[in-house]
Amino acid sequence: MPEPLHRPSLWRNHQFLLLASARVVSVMGNGFARVALAFAVLSLPGASPGRLSLVLACQTVPQLLFILWGGVLADRMSRSRLMAMADILGAGAYGGLAALVLTGDAPLLLLCALTVAAGTATALFSPAMDGAVPLVVPAARLQEANGLLRVGTNISLLLGLALSGVAVASMGAGWALALNALSFGVSAVLTWLLRIGERPPRKTSGWTDLREGWREFASRQWLWVVVGQYTLVVAALNAFAGVLGPLATQEGLGGARAWSVIVAAQALGAVVGAGLAARVRVGRPILVAVLATLPMAAPMALMGAGAPVWLIAAAMFASGLSTDVFAVLWSTTMQREVPEEVLSRVISYDWFGSLAFAPLGLLVAGPAAATWGTGPVLVACSAVIVVATLAALAAPQVRALRTRAPLDRPAPLPLGSPDAQPAGGEAVG
Template sequence: MNGSSLRSLPSAAPTGPPSLLRDRNFVLLSWARTVSVLGNGFARVALSFAVLGLPGTTPGELSLVLACQALPQLLFVLVGGVIADRVPRVRLLAAAELTGAAAYAGLAAMTLTGHAPVAALAGLATVAGLATALFAPAMTAVVPEIVPAGRLTEANAVLRMGMNTAMLLGLALSGVVVSLVGAGWALAINALSFLAGAGLIAGIRIRTPRPPRTGGGSGWSDMRDGWREFASRQWLWVVVLQYTFVVAAVSAETGVLGPLMSGHGPGGARAWSTVVAAQAVGTIAGAALAARLRPRRPMLVAVLATFPAAAPMLLLGLHAPLWQTVAAAFLAGVSGDVFGVLWATTLQREVPAAALSRVSSYDWFGSLAFAPVGLYAAGPLAAAAGADVALLACADVVVLATAAALLAPGVRRLGAGRGGG
């Protein structure tokens, strides 16, 4: 939720303190994320073209390499949460960035030299996935170590604006770079971006130490303690369960059904690219909007903001004109980042700092759990019933899961002086 989640938020924008952009630690973190995400935009395109460009490589081998990158993010994110609650998080972020840099440097070198056994590519892709599993839970928890509690919403919004802009720019430039100089050099750019990110993060100095972690048990006991923190908050586990289904539906739409539906239409790939670009631009606008929001009931607003995610699926399934689908995709991007900022801020305010990375890891794990199912089921469902019917089914999943989340009192009542139960 990829997501990433209150006591009552301030009812007015904070006044008095200097801009976050004058805070050295926050500026370093913001630039580190922007630079790394820019590089990742290159990697999303370059890795596939790098593998397919090798002599004799099959689509099945490409699937293997991509699966080796994706699965560790799901399987080891809980371990990443335990580690991030045990060690200084800034150091872990820097180490994860260096690990990613090494993995992509190796992938770039093999691609450029042409000596790239599939087993070696899969191994390095696994290392890259492990780096993400270590990074994600620590990133959620390091923000409140740097930013005052009253400015978390603003900080999360600024971070997301930078990352969304960088991803959009990276995706736009990646095809140009791959076509001009090759996928190997694009992967090398990603490795350099991770290296730069590690250097920027290494410059962060935490002024207020994190509260000491209680207990000194094993990793398993730490994981169980994290689960108790997670399960004790109704609003938290309900929304993660909601997004288990929402992310599966969105993955099916963006990964399979949207391209399939657009490919059979008059606009083809260009039409689908327009839809994707509109949603990406919407995420930037959504983060800017979220920076100004101070809802009394943040989870209620965040869950309501999920409904527009169904609109592009519905319009694609109904064969609506392209401009309507593009407008709906933009709206979905706006509302998606409103959810993301409110969710991250709520997590950071409501969950004790000593357990925040472990709780965040359960958020990541739950939200991504069904994403592979959505991807794998989309193709057979489209073949059996048609891509339009499958898209309408995805829209139903988003609407039903979101409506069910609104039934939970903890979701509706969190904030406005109430507890987080």
């Protein structure tokens, strides 16, 4: 069926506008937190690479532990309500972290407890967020919607990162964390207004739901192979972004300001990549997505080799571009290939697999840098990404899966519309 010559802008879709606005607000706050949390911990009395690794690992571990149950909940209840509750939890966690840093009284146990709460919020939010997109836009416009969402969130992340180094240097890391807490509160209001319908009551147990999600996940080779690849890729990227990058910049590249420039370059590249991915049409989306992983290895290799900040920033721009090409193609393929009624559970297995080694990467990064030096560990992380990507390309479905033309099916009506049906009452696909 040929596409219409002119289609109304997705920004005129009220549901999509609310979803995008919520993400833009909270991601801008996270741009502050990405820089602020690492340098807040490093600025506290008794700071060390090992302490930083522990605090950041405490944020990642609950994401791994609770992400599967986040998928179960998102397939059982209104995804918008679950997102709002997760945002409220995140606001409380970052508000508490801000208070600890601002007062200077930050016991390690309390820091870890609050980062656990922040990680739990992410575990509840992520499967619901990714599963909400097919419920607010037509199937034929999923790639465009995913691309626009990534453009909006990446622009907001770019603004947050661009201001974060200045905010940390001038106001302190505590106030930057407070701004992140405020952003979660605003996002909670917006997602609460996003009226995605309640789902029909399920008579099956949560464990049965998990097994059903696993069957859908395991039946697709392209899906579990790429998730296996990203088990290693995410571990390396987290070690770089959370520990090794801040350590390397603090050791000789200019500290928080230099690191904020480097990660801002990545965010700018991500904006370009998302805009490109929203429009590009590829016949083999998973093959292109996997190949797009390779540039992510370059920045850590350059930093490990002692390259100047401008060259590392240029590599981070390319990495950001390729990251969002991957993300848009990957999300769109899952939303098109997986039935909607199990989509959040399958997404949760994706998150679970991708995060499996992330806490280990964070825990090992600091002690490894202290033992062998930050540079050699950065080069090793780069090698892990290259090897994992080449291994994924050996899978036949990764190379062969082709884009299917989606049905031009309208998105479900919002909750409260007189003709609305429950969002999960009928399979999509």
